[in-house]
Structure formats: C-alpha cells, structure tokens
Amino acid sequence: MTNQKKFLRYDRNQLTCDGVPFAELAEEFGTPLFVYSASAIRDNYRRISRAFASAKPLVAYSVKANSNGAIVRILRDEGSGFDIVSANEMDRVLMTGVSADRMIFAGVGKTADEMRRALKAGVREFNVESPAEAARLNDVAASIRKIAPVAIRINPEVDARTHRHITTGKKENKFGMSLDAARKLISSISKMPGLRLEGLHAHIGSQILSDQPHEEAVGVVDKFIGELVAAGHPLRTLNFGGGFGIAYHEEEKALDLRHVAKIVCALAKKHGLELILEPGRSIIGPAGVFLTRVEYVKYGKSHPFVIVDGAMTEMIRPALYDAYHEIRSVKKSSPRSKRVNVDVVGPVCESGDFLALQRELTIPESGDLLAVLDAGAYCSVMSSNYNSRPRPAEVLVDDGEAHLVRRRETKRDLYRHEVVPAHLE
Ligand SMILES: Cc1ncc(COP(=O)(O)O)c(C=O)c1O
CATH class of the missing domain: 2.40.37.10 (Lyase, Ornithine Decarboxylase; Chain A, domain 1)
Structure with missing residues (x-):
C-alpha cells in the first residue's frame, strides 16, 4: 500500500x-x-475543521511545525487560529494581519519579556505549565495593569505510544503539571489578581496514531473538570492540543479523526466549554x-x-x-x-x-x-x-x-x- x-x-x-x-x-x-x-494544506485544515465542526472549535495551527509566512497566510485565509511557543512566533503571525486574540501562547519557558509582549498584544490564552510560570505571569500582568487569561496545562499521565522524544503527557516529561500540582495552583489563582483562570490544556504528544491514548486522556480530563467545577472553579475553555498522527510509512494509517473528534467534542459539550485544538503536523x-x-x-x-x-x-x-x-x-x-x-x-x-x-x-x-x-x-x-x-x-x-x-x-x-x-x- x-x-x-x-x-x-x-x-x-x-x-x-x-x-x-x-x-x-x-x-x-x-x-x-x-x-x-497549497491545495494539500487547505484540504488538511478543512478535514480537521470538519471533523470537529459540531463543537465549533478554534483550530489553532501549531506554528512551530512550519512557520513560513506563506503557510501562515494560507491558514489565516482559512480562518485558522495559531498556537505559538515564543513571542517571535507571535510577531510572525501578527505580521500577516492575524490578531492576537486568535493566538494561544504555549511553552514551558516563557520569559518575562515574552509575557509582556503577548499581554500587550492581547493573546487569547496563555497555557501555563508551572507555579513559577504562573507567579511570573501574575507579576508581569500586574506591572502593566493587565489580566492574563490562563489555561493550566495538565499532564494526564497517558502513554501516547509514540517516539519517546515526542511524548509529552507522562510524568517524566518536562511538560504540564500533575493533577495534584494543578489542583494546588488552581486554588491559588484567585489570590493572583493578574491571572484569570479560563480553562485546561492537555496535549499528550505528537504523531499519535491510535485512538486509545486520546480516549484515556479524555477520561482523565473529564473527571478532573468535574472535580474542579464541583470545587467552585468554573471553566470556559478546553484545549485538547494537537498530535494527530500522519502516515509516514506505506504500511501506516493516519489517525482516523472521526472517533477522537466525537469523544473530544462530546467532552467539551458536556461541560459547556469552548474547544481549542492545536494541530501542526497533520496540517502541514x-x-x-x-x-x-x-x-x-x-x-x-x-x-x-x-x-x-x-x-x-x-x-x-x-x-x-x-x-x-x-x-x-x-x-x-x-x-x-x-x-x-x-x-x-x-x-x-x-x-x-x-x-x-x-x-x-x-x-x-x-x-x-x-x-x-x-x-x-x-x-x-x-x-x-x-x-x-x-x-x-x-x-x-x-x-x-x-x-x-x-x-x-x-x-x-x-x-x-x-x-x-x-x-x-
Ligand atoms: C503544546 C503543543 N501543542 C501542539 C503541538 C503540535 O503537535 P502536532 O504537530 O503533532 O500536531 C505540540 C507539538 O508537540 C505541542 O507541544
């Protein structure tokens, strides 16, 4: 084949x-x-958009996969949002005329300068990955009289069964926070005037070819959202990341999005959350x-x-x-x-x-x-x-x-x- x-x-x-x-x-x-x-880029974006259409998600193309301005512009014209991991990536996308409120700022090592730039530009959400990052973002926001909308990146401890260098959702990976750490951080956010809790973020890895890791992650996230809401932390957004696998090998089959889209859309709807996705590889x-x-x-x-x-x-x-x-x-x-x-x-x-x-x-x-x-x-x-x-x-x-x-x-x-x-x- x-x-x-x-x-x-x-x-x-x-x-x-x-x-x-x-x-x-x-x-x-x-x-x-x-x-x-260009036709393949458009087809790939539309396929993902269609698969998740019932939840009307913000499909935020993961700029790190390929940041060429022509590709960004094609996706801008398709109505895409953008997942950025540096303020320079943000500037690349801003240069194409996309406004910052269509951008999600991810990454474990945001500098104070990057936070300031992103806050001033008005990015839609910061994915926060540690208490130290939350504290810094709070300080930076307060210093310029802004409030940073944040999603806490949790680590669902799911094995994505992909290459060890592109798995991100296990406890030994540098990304995200354990549920325990996230619980603690979320309860302290009300005391941080520079932050506003918007939602949760979970991206378990890249090049995932099977439904199962997604199913497991949906289960963990579902339970955790329920717990947070019951504890009086209302959420507005659910960012399920990217990672949809493609067929590199003649013998492989790209991840069939239908099942994943069904369970992820159902999860967002169940909790009344706006869905955000961050696909990169599967588009470009x-x-x-x-x-x-x-x-x-x-x-x-x-x-x-x-x-x-x-x-x-x-x-x-x-x-x-x-x-x-x-x-x-x-x-x-x-x-x-x-x-x-x-x-x-x-x-x-x-x-x-x-x-x-x-x-x-x-x-x-x-x-x-x-x-x-x-x-x-x-x-x-x-x-x-x-x-x-x-x-x-x-x-x-x-x-x-x-x-x-x-x-x-x-x-x-x-x-x-x-x-x-x-x-x-
Ligand atoms: C947080 C986050 N979102 C999105 C992506 C994009 O992943 P992919 O290109 O596999 O869709 C990555 C890449 O690993 C990521 O770390």
Missing part, C-alpha cells in the same frame, strides 16, 4: 506537484528544496516534499550508499526520531527495474546523516532527483547551517503555479552575524 496523496502524481513518468513537474522546480530553484502544496506534514539530487552512488562492502545533496541539516527527523520518510524517484522507474537495499545519505560529516537506511530502491544515477515525502512539518524549521551549509529554498505550489516563499541562503548569510575582533582582522 502506498501513501496516497492527491497532489502527487506521475505524469509522463515524471512526478508532479499539483501538475508542476518536480524536475522543473529543481531546474528553476535548485536543490535541495522544500516544496509545499503531508503537504511538503523535500527534493534532493543524487550526487554519487558508492558501493560499500555490505550495500550501496546513495549520496544526495540533501542532509540532516535540512531533514533532522531521521537522526533525531528514527523517523521514516517515504522516498520516491522523480523519474518513474520501470516496474521491471531491480530494487536493492540502500542507505540514502547526505554529505554531512556525521554517521547520523541519513534520510533512509536499508531502503529498497532502484539504484539511481548521478543527477537523478528523489522526493522525500511528508517533509512539511518539523523539517525546514529545524534546519541548521552545520558544515556551512546554506539553508535551502522553499517553494509553494498554488493553483498550478510555483512561488518562491523562502530564498536559498547564500554564502554571505553564513557569516553575516559573525563579529571579527579588531586584533584578529
């Missing part, structure tokens, strides 16, 4: 993005290159492709290495999370051509620099193009300049037209911020 994507199609043996051949994009913009399909992940060109094929003692011009500097996910990304040849290979197990690796001086290990592929030729799928989320935003590699360009294909949405960094960009002391000139 292959990973079906409406925007990807072979036309005359050439892989295309919404009708535009990847070979033409490589010719015009160079490689390595990120390519996004499948809509992006990382396009890379083969430099050499090197025949190692045990297997061939396909050495490409893209690397862990742009696609850190395989090294960081053992992530699997499907790889397709841009020029369709004949079904009769022999396939062998290869490692697809980049030119960076690290053994962890690979895009795929032991992947069955038709051996390409030098100069051939490969498309690495599902590269829209947590790829370009995590890119680095390691080995003095300029970050790649990014292109958006919208309605059959390719638009440059981030230019390729130049050699000058690499040392733009360095300062040479006079005595070393």
Whole structure:
C-alpha cells in the first residue's frame, strides 16, 4: 500500500506537484528544496475543521511545525487560529494581519519579556505549565495593569505510544503539571489578581496514531473538570492540543479523526466549554516534499550508499526520531527495474546523516532527483547551517503555479552575524 496523496502524481513518468513537474522546480530553484502544496494544506485544515465542526472549535495551527509566512497566510485565509511557543512566533503571525486574540501562547519557558509582549498584544490564552510560570505571569500582568487569561496545562499521565522524544503527557516529561500540582495552583489563582483562570490544556504528544491514548486522556480530563467545577472553579475553555498522527510509512494509517473528534467534542459539550485544538503536523506534514539530487552512488562492502545533496541539516527527523520518510524517484522507474537495499545519505560529516537506511530502491544515477515525502512539518524549521551549509529554498505550489516563499541562503548569510575582533582582522 502506498501513501496516497492527491497532489502527487506521475505524469509522463515524471512526478508532479499539483501538475508542476518536480524536475522543473529543481531546474528553476535548485536543490535541495522544500516544496509545499497549497491545495494539500487547505484540504488538511478543512478535514480537521470538519471533523470537529459540531463543537465549533478554534483550530489553532501549531506554528512551530512550519512557520513560513506563506503557510501562515494560507491558514489565516482559512480562518485558522495559531498556537505559538515564543513571542517571535507571535510577531510572525501578527505580521500577516492575524490578531492576537486568535493566538494561544504555549511553552514551558516563557520569559518575562515574552509575557509582556503577548499581554500587550492581547493573546487569547496563555497555557501555563508551572507555579513559577504562573507567579511570573501574575507579576508581569500586574506591572502593566493587565489580566492574563490562563489555561493550566495538565499532564494526564497517558502513554501516547509514540517516539519517546515526542511524548509529552507522562510524568517524566518536562511538560504540564500533575493533577495534584494543578489542583494546588488552581486554588491559588484567585489570590493572583493578574491571572484569570479560563480553562485546561492537555496535549499528550505528537504523531499519535491510535485512538486509545486520546480516549484515556479524555477520561482523565473529564473527571478532573468535574472535580474542579464541583470545587467552585468554573471553566470556559478546553484545549485538547494537537498530535494527530500522519502516515509516514506505506504500511501506516493516519489517525482516523472521526472517533477522537466525537469523544473530544462530546467532552467539551458536556461541560459547556469552548474547544481549542492545536494541530501542526497533520496540517502541514503531508503537504511538503523535500527534493534532493543524487550526487554519487558508492558501493560499500555490505550495500550501496546513495549520496544526495540533501542532509540532516535540512531533514533532522531521521537522526533525531528514527523517523521514516517515504522516498520516491522523480523519474518513474520501470516496474521491471531491480530494487536493492540502500542507505540514502547526505554529505554531512556525521554517521547520523541519513534520510533512509536499508531502503529498497532502484539504484539511481548521478543527477537523478528523489522526493522525500511528508517533509512539511518539523523539517525546514529545524534546519541548521552545520558544515556551512546554506539553508535551502522553499517553494509553494498554488493553483498550478510555483512561488518562491523562502530564498536559498547564500554564502554571505553564513557569516553575516559573525563579529571579527579588531586584533584578529
Ligand atoms: C503544546 C503543543 N501543542 C501542539 C503541538 C503540535 O503537535 P502536532 O504537530 O503533532 O500536531 C505540540 C507539538 O508537540 C505541542 O507541544
């Protein structure tokens, strides 16, 4: 079974993005290159919006997944809200004309300056993750005569059964608070004049493919809300986070949102709460492709290495999370051509620099193009300049037209911020 994507199609043996051949994009913009399909972004946003429609949620796109301004603008035009984790992310979204009251400010380490900026801009809700953060937010709000609307992030202690680096709802993770700690904080909020308790926040992890962790989290949150309301703490909002898993592997199935949406909407309705969601990966992940060109094929003692011009500097996910990304040849290979197990690796001086290990592929030729799928989320935003590699360009294909949405960094960009002391000139 292959990973079906409406925007990807072979036309005359050439892989295309919404009708535009990847070979033409490589010719015009160079490689390595990120390519996004606007139609796929819109479809993914609408699918989530529709699934949860009965609760009329604020779907707040998680900007960290991919903060490119063109993507933010597409989602702005769809009516999305935004989940931000820094005041700079807030500014990026403000720049597109979205008002701060459509933004949720999350993150465990907000600085006083960021809190001030977000309060002045008027963000809709702060997700608060510790008593120390609540105390600081209270002080900052009081110092500028504002009241911060807060949701307490609880840690439902649910195992999201995802990679350990992207699970967030267990007691050993740095995120959220135990129910005990949350109880204590919530009862002290009435004594903090700079804070107004609005609701609860629970995000248990990313890339969750099964219903069960969500079901467990719904159970914990339901009970906890009941307890808080009975204790005289009325709530207004329920933020259920994001984390909806996508199918990276040909054998995987993306999380079927219907069941999760049903139980989460029912929970919000039962308690009369406004629902907020923070999906990132499920909107932008499948809509992006990382396009890379083969430099050499090197025949190692045990297997061939396909050495490409893209690397862990742009696609850190395989090294960081053992992530699997499907790889397709841009020029369709004949079904009769022999396939062998290869490692697809980049030119960076690290053994962890690979895009795929032991992947069955038709051996390409030098100069051939490969498309690495599902590269829209947590790829370009995590890119680095390691080995003095300029970050790649990014292109958006919208309605059959390719638009440059981030230019390729130049050699000058690499040392733009360095300062040479006079005595070393
Ligand atoms: C608090 C919070 N909300 C939303 C997200 C977005 O998650 P995803 O991109 O998996 O939907 C994350 C990412 O881990 C997160 O930490």
